[in-house]
Amino acid sequence: MLDNKGFDLWADGYDAAVGLSEEENSYPFAGYKEVLGGIFKEVMTKENAKVLDIGFGTGTLTTKLYENGCEVYGQDFSQRMIELAKEKMPDASLYQGDFSKGLVPELSNCKFDYIIGTYSLHHLTDEQKVSFFTGLLSQLNEDGKLLIGDVAFKTRVELENCKSEAGDEWDEDEIYFVIDEIKKSFPQTQFEQKSYCSGIITIKNSEARQI
Template sequence: MLDNKGFDLWADGYDEAVGLSEEENSYPFAGYKNVLSGIFQEIMTKPNAKVLDIGFGTGTLTTKLYENGCDVYGQDFSQRMIELAKEKMPNAKLFQGDFSKGLALELREGKYDFIIGTYSLHHLTDEKKISFFNELLNKLNEGGKLLIGDVAFSSRAELEKCRKEAEDKWDDDEIYFVLDELVKSFPNVTFKQKSYCSGIISIKK
């Protein structure tokens, strides 16, 4: 797992690295643009939505939301990522913090229409995901949604198939989403598959 120093070092080349994987339709970023587009379109159904982005990175998706009238909040543990995102979104409220320890203090009092996480929450263990998701759901306005775009699978068998095909490219430090297992804790969860290794997970308050 990359620590915050690792992400600081990777920040300037992150978008390029993602783009190469996406263009090749290869793990882990196959379907990346479709994932971000799907989340963007969902949020655009609510004008001027208040959005919290967990692990926003360089702000690829968040910047589009910001440019289209959303009130943007964010948390990332890389100071360099925050600096790059701030250049694109000078009026966004962006805070540094390790989300494996929960929300940053500055974000705990707010309520949001959407809370999103794209290719970030796979750094949490399955147990930590459940507790953190419950914390996030409590921060949503009535009818709000938690939207997660990430490496994700309908079943454990599909994950194992992808692991076998990826061979030495597979990242054993990342813990991916399996809908069949997530539904046990969140019965109203839905999943829209966007590629053989990615999709959008939605949990409505």
Template sequence: MLDNKGFDLWADGYDKAVGISEEANAYPFAGYKDVLGGIFQEILSIEKAKVLDIGFGTGTLTTKLYENGCEIYGQDFSNRMIELAKAKMPNANLYQGDFIKGLVPELSTCKFDYVIGTYSLHHLSDEQKKVFFSNLLNQLSEGGKLIIGDVAFNTRDELEKCKLEAGGDWDDDEIYFVVDELRKTFPTLSFEQKSYCSGIISIQKP
């Protein structure tokens, strides 16, 4: 798994690497544009939505939301990623911090219409996901929603099939989403599949 220095080194070539994988319809970024596009359309259903992006990277999605009037907050642990995103979104509220340890204090007292994570939250173990997602739901305003776009599968069998097909390209350091298993903790969870290895997970604030 990359640490913050690893992501600093990868930052400048990240968008290109994603594009190559997405265009080839290959794991892990097959369906990437559809995932981000689906989240974008959902968030724009609320005018000037207040959005927290966890692990926003270079700001690919949040920049589009920012340009369409959303109030953007974010946390990422790569200083270089933050630098690149800040250049696109000078008035966004972006903070450095490892989300595995939780939200930085500046964000933990805020409420949001949406909390999103795209291709970032697979760094958490299954147990860490459950705890962190429960905490993030508490950061939502009434009627708010947690939305996750990532490598995700309906069942463990689907994940294992993709792993077998990916062969040496499979990243054993990542803990991808299995919807059936996550729904045991979050029964209101919904899942919109976007490719054979990706989709959008949504959890409404109780």
């Protein structure tokens, strides 16, 4: 797993690295544009939506939301990523903090229409995901949604097949999403597959009351 310093060093070349993998339709970013586009389209269904982006990086998606009238909040643990994103979104409320330890105090009591995470939440263990998502769901407004775009698979078998095909390119430090397993904690989870190794996970705020 990249630490704070690692992400700072990677920040300036992040968008280019993602683009290369996406264009080659290769793990881990195959379907990247479709994932971000799908989340953008969903958020745009609500005018002037209040959005929290967890691990927003250089702000690739969040900037588009910001430019289209969304009230943008974000947390990322790389100061360099925040600096790059702030150049694009000067009026956004962006905070530095390790989300594996939860949200920073400035965000922990806020309510949002959408909470999104794209290619960031795989840094959490499966146990951390359940705890963190439960907390996030409680911070959604009525009809709010948690939208996760990431490397994800319907079944553990599909994940293992992708891992085998990726070989040495597979990142052992990242804990990817398996929908069948997520549904054990969040039964109404919806999954829209965008490539052989990616998709959009949707969990509604009503799930918070079911756990």
